[in-house]
Amino acid sequence: MDYPDILHHGAKDGVTGSCHQLQMDAEHSLLIDCGLFQGAETSAEGKSAADRMAIEFPLDTIKALVATHVHIDHVGRIPYLLAAGFKGPILCSEPSAKLLPIVLEDAFKLGFSRDHKQVERYIKLIEQRIIALPYKTWFTLHETESLICRIRLQRAGHILGSAYVEIDLHYPQSGEKKRIVFSGDLGAPYAPLLPAPKPPYRADILVIESTYGDRLHEDRRTRRKRLESVIEQALANNGTVLIPAFSIGRTQELLYELEDIIRSKFNTGGKGRGNSQDNAEPGIDWPTLPIILDSPLASRFTRVYRELKPFWDNEALKRLKQGRNPLGFEQLLTVDSHQAHLAMVRHLTTTARPAIVIAGNGMCSSGRIVNYLKAMLHDPRHDVLFISYQAQGTPGRAIQMYGERGGYVDLDGERYKISAKINTIGGYSAHADQKGLLGFVTRMRDWPSQVRIVHGETGAKHELGKRLKALYKQTQRNLELLIPSGTNDA
The missing domain is CATH 3.40.50.10890 (Rossmann fold)
Incomplete structure (x- = not known):
């Protein structure tokens, strides 16, 4: 298998259950978000089904979880992740570090127990696991002779504390370097309270949301x-x-x-x-x-x-x-x-x-x-x-x-x-529309050669992909476009 590789455990067939695994090499991977499924992705009644709560992927290589923001469809399965045996840290922005325990306390009460002592122990465990990262600052997560991994969070403008994730991978033995960007949920420009997101300088691989990939917002x-x-x-x-x-x-x-x-x-x-x-x-x-x-x-x-x-x-x-x-x-x-x-x-x-x-x-x-x-x-x-x-x-x-x-x-x-x-x-909407999503890509100095479109309904994903292909063709750039769905995790 070639590395890095990305597995999509959620947000493939809709806009909920975000969960993506970056396999850096055979022994080391990162999890980006671990959210609840909602709506038709769970049951006809739109309520979270028990069989969609379980963590059905192996955890042995996962060294850390990065939470892009604290909405339940991005972090709601963290209690189940911990119950399944995940031992690593939870990386998030400084505002998210204050908000995440509140969200997970509510999720724990709904899914596990309302017993006061159990809730207290659980929240204490969450707080011990959290590493709060300042925006715009590189954090070295892993450094060996065969792999160096650095992570940087940038404002995503979606909700307070939301971030997109830049991951720099360096393989010293081969000299290969890759930058992977996970958009999380991107905010709309001119949203109240929060600065608009600024695109990254560059990316080799981009995993981007597409909630409103087929429409424009009112100003x-x-x-x-x-x-x-x-x-x-x-x-x-x-x-x-x-x-x-x-x-x-x-x-x-x-x-x-x-x-x-x-x-x-x-x-x-x-x-x-x-x-x-x-x-x-x-x-x-x-x-x-x-x-x-x-x-x-x-x-x-x-x-x-x-x-x-x-x-x-x-x-x-x-x-x-x-x-x-x-x-x-x-x-x-x-x-x-x-x-x-x-x-x-x-x-x-x-x-x-x-x-x-x-x-x-x-x-x-x-x-x-x-x-x-x-x-x-x-x-x-x-x-x-x-x-x-x-x-x-x-x-x-x-x-x-x-x-x-x-x-x-x-x-x-x-x-x-x-x-x-x-x-x-x-x-x-707190999500960027089609124009905002396209701008996130095209305002980079170095456009990504591979783009994976997730977190959207079928029509939105394919319309965004169609527009991206046209822009790459117009500017004579090469694009490998992937739209994961169904059982296709890769």
Whole structure:
């Protein structure tokens, strides 16, 4: 076998379960991510199936795990990896080192045990394994006469702490050198809170995601106007805007944007305050509009986001200097206990008070958003607003596809009619679109000679591959393009 070689244990047939093994030589390999499968990649109900949790590949050569970021589809199987006998370190960025124990504590409680002492022992073990790497700094993982491996993390702009991974391999005996880059999940430019990712200088082999490899996002100004428009329409109907969101990343970016919208409405004369009513929407009291964050996990992450301000982008830091608090503003209400959550669902269902609810999970396959959907989907006063990708086989995808047709969705084994309005704003995706993905490759000084496209549905992967081939041909470069799928791991 020629080295290096790459095996793909997940994210081959969809956008979840990211897990890639870089075989550096016969005795040494690295694991890049170890995530949960979701949606149609697990079961028809979109819930993680037990048979997709098991670690079915040998661990004997794996010397370390690199976590690109802490989303569950990239790190959710780490408890199972440890249970299978993995003994190596977990390398991640400094912000991810603070966020990862929170994510894995939740994953452990869901998959293994809620016993307090067991959870404490497990989290202590995780913290002992983590090696936090500063961005832009080379870390020597392995150095012998036959193999030298260095790793460097660079900002990926997807969520706080996200990174793409540069791996330099040197084989001293043959003199061969290779640079392999794993993109992880790349962020969209101009996303709130985080700097946009900058491509690497070069790569010999690139493993790149393709979630939005077949489409373009709306620009930030357009998506902001659409967000305002959807909210205004729903609130004018005295309804609730339900926003399914992932606990980390999308929720914090959405809070950041909502704070700015409310502030601008306040300054232009929101009902009941300000000097002018010319620009105010009738009946909408923007300055007192409740923004309800109904997710204990999202609340924890939001607190950590506030602690990690040094990693925010310049725009966000400027707002802080102006005395604003984009992740902790006056109208933001958090709901922690399950009892308080059920009371909030009842209150918003039976009253005509407008509100915005952000609740997990992002694909509606579990979590508190499900109770809101059960209570409100039948009522045309309400709106469901999707701002994140809905994987095939998830309830979120079903609502998105059939809602406008007056269809239905199955939640926890029961069928619910959809009469609420359904909206999707793609521009709030935390993933780069086709233009961003292509730019990640073409803005390198030395383009990779081999590109492997993963983490996308079939159409997205092949469309991105088609565009890449055209660009390589246009510039008279050679490209070996691989799209792993099914049982084809190599």
